[in-house]
Amino acid sequence: MPNIKSAKKRVKVTEKKTLINLSHKTALKTAIKKFEAAVAAGDKDNAKILFNEASKKLDQSVSRGILHKNNAARKKSQLALKLAKLA
Secondary structure, three states, X not given: OOOOHHHHHHHHHHHHHHHHHHHHHHHHHHHHHHHHHHHXXXXXXXXXXXXXXXXXXXXXXXXXXXXXXXXXXXHHHHHHHHHHHHO
């Protein structure tokens, strides 16, 4: 446990930001799972909508600093490939 006041504050801030980042990551994973479920079910129209939502969440994660831009680009590419195979 830190003794200095500023260090104590940084611990609190870090814990708070960790929770926020965790909730964003969870929402991102949920969006990707919904898309993959639609692809598995063979629902083209719903899969397109869910692909747009998932790619939007990936872009938001990059802008928030949760994911690296190349990681998000790779995931979007994988999802787009699955969508293309469906169509």
